[in-house]
Amino acid sequence: MVLFDLTKSIDTSKTININYIPMGVTSILNDNVNKWISGICGRGSSSNVTYTESGVTKEYKADKMWLVGNKDGGGDTPLQQVTGKAYQAELFIRNLDANNSDPIYTCFLLNVAAIASQNGQVDGIVRAAVADPPVTSLTVDLNADIFRINTSNAVYIQYKSNGRNVFIYSEPITVSAVALLSLENNVTYFDMAPAQADDYSVIASPVPGDWMECDYVPIDSDDVAANNLSMVIPASSGLIQDQSANQSLKTMVMFILFVVFIGVAYFVIPTAYLYTAKLAFDYMDDVTEDAQKAKLPTINAALSALIAGTALVLLLIGAGVFGDTANIPSAGLMLLIGMSLGIFYMIAIIVIKSKTSSIKNWPISQIQEEMADD
Numbered sequence: 001m002v003l004f005d006l007t008k009s010i011d012t013s014k015t016i017n018i019n020y021i022p023m024g025v026t027s028i029l030n031d032n033v034n035k036w037i038s039g040i041c042g043r044g045s046s047s048n049v050t051y052t053e054s055g056v057t058k059e060y061k062a063d064k065m066w067l068v069g070n071k072d073g074g075g076d077t078p079l080q081q082v083t084g085k086a087y088q089a090e091l092f093i094r095n096l097d098a099n100n101s102d103p104i105y106t107c108f109l110l111n112v113a114a115i116a117s118q119n120g121q122v123d124g125i126v127r128a129a130v131a132d133p134p135v136t137s138l139t140v141d142l143n144a145d146i147f148r149i150n151t152s153n154a155v156y157i158q159y160k161s162n163g164r165n166v167f168i169y170s171e172p173i174t175v176s177a178v179a180l181l182s183l184e185n186n187v188t189y190f191d192m193a194p195a196q197a198d199d200y201s202v203i204a205s206p207v208p209g210d211w212m213e214c215d216y217v218p219i220d221s222d223d224v225a226a227n228n229l230s231m232v233i234p235a236s237s238g239l240i241q242d243q244s245a246n247q248s249l250k251t252m253v254m255f256i257l258f259v260v261f262i263g264v265a266y267f268v269i270p271t272a273y274l275y276t277a278k279l280a281f282d283y284m285d286d287v288t289e290d291a292q293k294a295k296l297p298t299i300n301a302a303l304s305a306l307i308a309g310t311a312l313v314l315l316l317i318g319a320g321v322f323g324d325t326a327n328i329p330s331a332g333l334m335l336l337i338g339m340s341l342g343i344f345y346m347i348a349i350i351v352i353k354s355k356t357s358s359i360k361n362w363p364i365s366q367i368q369e370e371m372a373d374d
Contacts, residue, residue: 002193004082004157004200006170011201016156016167017050018106020062020093020142028136030129035077035184037067037129041093049095049106051165060095060104067091067110067125069183077184080107080168080192082157087111087172089180091122091142092187100318100332104165105190108146109172112180121145126177145173159200161190169205262347269351274363276303281367292364307345314338 024042031038040063047059069089071077079090087109095104110122121140128135146169157168185192194200277292280299286292316322318335356362 002081002197002200004080004168004193006083006155006157006202008200008202010155010204011158012204013054014158014201014203015052015206016158016203017206018048018146018167018169019046019050020048020146021046022139022141023048023062024137024139025065025125026137028125028128028134028138030134034186035069035071035182036186037126037183039065039125039129041065048093049104049167051104051167058097058102060097060102062093063096063100063103064094065091065125066187067122067129067180067183068185068187069180071182071184077186078192079185080157082109082168082170085109085170085172089175089183090185091173094189096332098332099330100335101330103189105167107166107168109169110180111172111174112178113174113176120148120173120175122173122175123177126175126179130179146171148173154205156203156205157200158203159194161194164190166190167203265347266351266354269348270355270363273303273348273352274366277363278367278370287371289364289368292367293361296364304345307341307348311338311341311345315342 021044023044025039026042028039029037041061043061043063048062049060051058051060067089068079069077070079079087089110089112091108091110093106093108095106096102121142122145124138124140128138149171151171154169154171157170159166277296277299281287281292281295284295286295314334315338318331318333318338320331359365
């Protein structure tokens with residue numbers, strides 16, 4: 001097992017900022033099979049991890065977390081080995097980019113001590129998981145645990161495993177939850193060390209007070225109140241007024257675009273539906289009104305299955321129903337396309353129903369008229 005040496009020279013070509021502002025954690029589970037505690041992280045408006053390497057910056061948001069342990073020193077459940085630090089468990093957090101892909105992992109050492117804060121955020125997750133009945137959701141402010149002790153010696157260890165970046169924060173979080181001692185580390189998304197013993201970097205940690213309170217929290221975000229900022233900005237501030245004006249302008253533009261889209265859809269969708277039905281009738285050689293009336297429900301069912309079915313499949317893939325989204329390329333894009341197709345399908349149903357209610361026997365009546373003219 002590789003021993004991570006914190007005295008290794010700092011790699012100045014890399015920087016990392018971590019900001020786990022208050023977020024909801026759902027589906028909290030004390031997994032008796034895998035011997036870990038897990039939860040799904042709610043994705044807010046602000047990035048949780050900002051990583052820069054050789055001038056290229058990427059932002060990530062927390063997606064899932066695991067609490068794992070070394071089985072109180074027994075068994076084959078290794079953790080990462082950081083020299084000079086005492087700990088028996090770790091918090092792993094998976095973070096995804098804006099496309100819901102390219103996962104990176106942040107790891108935080110947990111030291112189970114007899115004297116520790118009973119109000120820690122990690123302790124709260126453990127209490128929720130082992131409660132009877134279990135508490136499956138709560139809001140946590142992991143910053144309060146991670147940066148409880150502000151130390152200038154803190155660094156991040158970075159290495160790659162299976163092509164994914166893994167980061168370890170050097171300063172252990174002191175917790176009191178003894179239930180962590182019975183947990184094991186069966187997470188297989190990344191290895192506990194790089195393939196080569198010296199193939200890792202040590203990255204300097206920014207002083208939390210220099211960036212946490214302002215850089216990553218939008219002024220007009222609800223996270224401002226939750227972050228308990230020490231600096232109060234007057235309501236009359238020009239910055240706040242500009243933010244408010246920009247938000248109002250965005251809302252107005254989106255409303256106008258929505259109205260324009262509905263107007264275009266009202267004219268385009270009936271025309272597209274009419275000619276689709278006409279092509280289907282031509283293909284099936286249905287020329288009489290009665291034959292077309294009999295086949296129209298079949299055409300409607302086929303169109304619904306094609307559009308709504310595709311939308312449903314894409315939504316399920318993007319939501320991770322068929323597998324871990326971290327292993328599905330462009331899962332976020334699939335989710336977006338699925339939602340868009342679903343909305344389009346509902347609008348199409350409304351527009352076509354409106355058309356058929358205003359014109360008797362439409363679209364067959366119009367198709368018959370065009371056939372008579374021909």
